[in-house]
Amino acid sequence: MFVFQVRTDGADEGCVTFVLHEEDHTLGNSLRYMIMKSQDVEFCGYSITHPSESKINFRIQTRDGIAASEPLRSGLNSLTEVCRHVLHTFEAQMQAFRDKEELMS
Numbered sequence: 573m574f575v576f577q578v579r580t581d582g583a584d585e586g587c588v589t590f591v592l593h594e595e596d597h598t599l600g601n602s603l604r605y606m607i608m609k610s611q612d613v614e615f616c617g618y619s620i621t622h623p624s625e626s627k628i629n630f631r632i633q634t635r636d637g638i639a640a641s642e643p644l645r646s647g648l649n650s651l652t653e654v655c656r657h658v659l660h661t662f663e664a665q666m667q668a669f670r671d672k673e674e675l676m677s
Contacts, residue, residue, distance in 0.1 A: 587631075591630070593627045606651050606654075615631065
């Protein structure tokens with residue numbers, strides 16, 4: 573994933589559109605959900621410019637002058653932790669299933 577920040581000169585750092593390349597709704601909707609959980613975020617949304625393009629325009633608007641890059645970073649970290657937890661739980665359950673199958677054989 574390549575992330576580019578799009579902002580006009582002199583614009584507020586709390587209202588930024590990020591362009592995420594090689595991504596789609598899978599990351600867009602999950603990341604939007606994680607970012608919107610923050611009290612510091614006033615608005616977060618994304619759009620896909622065209623179905624044939626694999627990039628997302630991701631808009632974040634914050635409160636109280638907080639830079640929009642902070643909720644983005646925090647949301648990505650939170651989403652990574654959720655994915656790690658899901659993977660760990662899945663692997664543990666698969667191992668338990670395999671162990672049970674071996675006992676029954």
